[in-house]
Amino acid sequence: xxxxxxxxxxxxxxxxxxxxxxxxxxxxxxxxxxxxxxxxxxxxxxxxxxxxxxxxxxxxxxxxxxxxxxxxxxxxxxxxxxxxxxxxxxxxxxxxxxxxxxxxxxxxxxxxxxxxxxxxxxxxxxxxxxxxxxxxxxxxxxxxxx
Amino acid sequence: xxxxxxxxxxxxxxxxxxxxxxxxxxxxxxxxxxxxxxxxxxxxxxxxxxxxxxxxxxxxxxxxxxxxxxxxxxxxxxxxxxxxxxxxxxxxxxxxxxxxxxxxxxxxxxxxxxxxxxxxxxxxxxxxxxxxxxxxxxxxxxxxxx
DNA sequence: TTGGTAAATGAAAATATTTTTCAATTAGCA
DNA sequence: TGCTAATTGAAAAATATTTTCATTTACCAA
Ligand SMILES: [Zn+2]
Ligand SMILES: [Zn+2]
Ligand SMILES: [Zn+2]
Ligand SMILES: [Zn+2]
Numbered sequence: 518x519x520x521x522x523x524x525x526x527x528x529x530x531x532x533x534x535x536x537x538x539x540x541x542x543x544x545x546x547x548x549x550x551x552x553x554x555x556x557x558x559x560x561x562x563x564x565x566x567x568x569x570x571x572x573x574x575x576x577x578x579x580x581x582x583x584x585x586x587x588x589x590x591x592x593x594x595x596x597x598x599x600x601x602x603x604x605x606x607x608x609x610x611x612x613x614x615x616x617x618x619x620x621x622x623x624x625x626x627x628x629x630x631x632x633x634x635x636x637x638x639x640x641x642x643x644x645x646x647x648x649x650x651x652x653x654x655x656x657x658x659x660x661x662x663x
Numbered sequence: 664x665x666x667x668x669x670x671x672x673x674x675x676x677x678x679x680x681x682x683x684x685x686x687x688x689x690x691x692x693x694x695x696x697x698x699x700x701x702x703x704x705x706x707x708x709x710x711x712x713x714x715x716x717x718x719x720x721x722x723x724x725x726x727x728x729x730x731x732x733x734x735x736x737x738x739x740x741x742x743x744x745x746x747x748x749x750x751x752x753x754x755x756x757x758x759x760x761x762x763x764x765x766x767x768x769x770x771x772x773x774x775x776x777x778x779x780x781x782x783x784x785x786x787x788x789x790x791x792x793x794x795x796x797x798x799x800x801x802x803x804x805x806x807x808x809x
Numbered sequence: 810t811t812g813g814t815a816a817a818t819g820a821a822a823a824t825a826t827t828t829t830t831c832a833a834t835t836a837g838c839a
Numbered sequence: 840t841g842c843t844a845a846t847t848g849a850a851a852a853a854t855a856t857t858t859t860c861a862t863t864t865a866c867c868a869a
Contacts, residue, residue, distance in 0.1 A: 681864085682866095702855085702856085703854095718856095719858095742854070743855065743856095
């Protein structure tokens with residue numbers, strides 16, 4: 518059994534949710550990954566943490582955790598949603614190659630000012646953003662010009 | 664038959680795609696809407712433009728148009744993807760409400776400097792970007808606090 | 810114009826994803 | 840320890856998407 522943030526467990530309890538081994542398993546799987554995971558992927562990895570866990574339970578737990586704000590739903594291409602643990606920032610940054618689909622992450626973005634401006638203008642309460650640059654990596658530029 | 668941008672048609676032709684009435688219908692429906700539409704919604708409205716059009720054709724056409732960059736896929740909660748027409752060229756900006764899936768466009772972004780920096784650092788030739796802010800619109804903030 | 814031809818279409822079936830239902834099990838509490 | 844409401848998993852249902860394939864059609868060349 519791996520470590521789960523005490524805070525998260527406390528949050529569950531405060532809301533009257535029971536802490537079942539299945540829920541621990543889902544939390545462990547998501548917390549251990551630094552990538553977005555689909556329910557199916559979580560199901561697969563969850564089998565190692567709690568053999569026999571059902572896919573339905575995965576769905577239910579994900580919905581609950583998202584509602585608690587512990588994890589968040591992410592947009593992905595592909596035909597399934599995915600989730601990741603909510604870390605402090607709310608930033609999702611990618612640099613994607615149209616040629617080979619390589620994805621590079623980057624950290625800085627400096628969108629705070631724009632975010633505030635939009636928030637004032639539209640009344641939105643903004644909680645995060647997704648910033649993706651699309652282009653061609655060095656390798657694919659070479660291939661294209663060859 | 665409503666107006667479709669000549670540019671878009673030219674783009675199809677350049678890529679060797681045929682211009683069928685079904686494709687015109689899908690384009691008209693998407694161009695006429697200022698909201699993002701799911702394939703099912705496009706199918707429904709498409710019936711008025713071209714009775715008998717099949718849902719499969721909607722899916723296929725959407726995929727093609729997205730690949731051409733004419734429309735783009737949007738992240739929404741809910742269990743279906745959705746699409747809207749791509750208005751600005753390299754820029755693609757959305758402000759999305761997690762509560763009601765409203766999508767608001769905005770124009771300025773000032774990502775030029777970051778784009779150049781990333782380009783230098785990674786060697787990517789960057790051709791565009793997608794910037795999505797996620798949050799809650801005024802209406803949904805009220806509902807949540809009620 | 811008029812075929813010829815590859816691309817595109819629609820129906821149906823196959824797959825994939827998500828939700829609902831319900832009987833059996835279990836976490837948390839008195 | 841035993842009670843009870845919450846939770847679980849299997850199966851079925853509901854949705855969403857993709858594949859297959861025979862038929863039709865847009866477009867080009869003659
Ligand atoms: Zn950021
Ligand atoms: Zn590449
Ligand atoms: Zn921009
Ligand atoms: Zn809203």
